[in-house]
Amino acid sequence: MLTSPVTIYTESTPNPHSMKFVFNVELLPDGMSFDYTQPSDGLTKEKNSPLAVALFGFEFVRRVFITSNFITLTKTENAAWEDELFGIKQYLKKYFAEKQPVFSLPTTEFAEEGESSDSELISQIKQVLEEYVKPAVESDGGAISFHSFDEATGQMKVLLQGSCSGCPSSQMTLKQGIETLMTRMVPAVKEVVAEGV
Numbered sequence: 001m002l003t004s005p006v007t008i009y010t011e012s013t014p015n016p017h018s019m020k021f022v023f024n025v026e027l028l029p030d031g032m033s034f035d036y037t038q039p040s041d042g043l044t045k046e047k048n049s050p051l052a053v054a055l056f057g058f059e060f061v062r063r064v065f066i067t068s069n070f071i072t073l074t075k076t077e078n079a080a081w082e083d084e085l086f087g088i089k090q091y092l093k094k095y096f097a098e099k100q101p102v103f104s105l106p107t108t109e110f111a112e113e114g115e116s117s118d119s120e121l122i123s124q125i126k127q128v129l130e131e132y133v134k135p136a137v138e139s140d141g142g143a144i145s146f147h148s149f150d151e152a153t154g155q156m157k158v159l160l161q162g163s164c165s166g167c168p169s170s171q172m173t174l175k176q177g178i179e180t181l182m183t184r185m186v187p188a189v190k191e192v193v194a195e196g197v
Contacts, residue, residue, distance in 0.1 A: 006096040008089055012081075013141035014173075017062075018074045018162070019081055020141030021092060026069055027102050033067035033143045034103075035161040048104040051095065058091075060084050065143065065162035066102065072141040072162040121188055125149055125156060128185045133178055144178070147195045154190025156182060 011020040028034070034047040042052035042064075052064045055071075060079035065072040071092075075084065118126065126146050137144045142162035149156045158178070171194075179192040 006093060008092055010085060010089070011141065013072065015074070015141070017077065018072050018141055019085070020070050020072050020162075021089070022070045023096075024069075025096070027066055027071070028068050030068045033065065033145075033161060035143075036064040036066075037062075049102060050100065050104060051102045054095070055088075058084070058088060065141075067138070067143055067162070070138075070141065121151070121186075122146075122149055125182070125186050125189065128182060129158070132181060132185070136177075149189070151188070154188060156189045156192045157195040158192060160194050 007024045036052040039056040042049040063074035147157040182189045
C-alpha cells in the first residue's frame with residue numbers, strides 16, 4: 001500500500017491541548033473519521049484501530065481522532081507539546097515504516113453507502129455542511145458531521161470531533177460561524193447545537 005516514505009508535519013489547532021499530525025498518505029477513505037476517547041474504543045468491532053490503542057500508550061494522550069490524512073491528538077493539561085512532539089512524530093514514522101495497520105476493520109466497513117433516504121431538506125443541509133463548513137473545521141484538526149434535524153423547531157444537531165472536542169472556542173465557532181452560515185444558506189435551520197459536547 002505505502003510505497004514512498006511517510007512524511008508527517010504538525011499544525012497547531014485553536015484548541016491549545018490538540019495538535020494535528022498531517023500525513024502524505026491516506027489513512028482512511030475521504031469523508032470517514034473515527035474519534036477515540038479511551039484505549040478500549042480502539043478495540044471495538046466498529047472502529048478497531050491498533051494505532052489508536054498504541055497512541056494511548058503515551059501517558060499524555062487523552063484523545064485520538066483519525067480521518068483521511070491526519071490524526072489529531074489531544075493531550076492532558078499538564079503535558080507540554082514542546083516536550084512531546086519529537087517523540088510522538090518519531091513513533092509515528094517508525095509505525096508507518098514498519099507498515100503496521102492503522103485499522104483492522106472488515107473491508108465492507110469502508111464500502112460506499114448506498115442510496116440515501118434523506119429528504120430534500122436534509123440533503124441540502126448535509127451538502128452545505130460538507131462543502132462550506134467541513135473544510136474549515138478539518139483545517140483546524142477537527143471534524144463535523146450531521147447528527148439530526150428537527151423540522152418543527154429548526155434545530156440542527158452536529159457532532160464535533162478531533163480538536164473541536166473540548167476546545168475553548170468551539171461554542172463561539174458553532175454559534176457565530178456555523179450557525180450563522182447554516183441559517184443564511186438553509187432558512188429552515190434556526191439553530192445549530194453540538195450533540196454530546
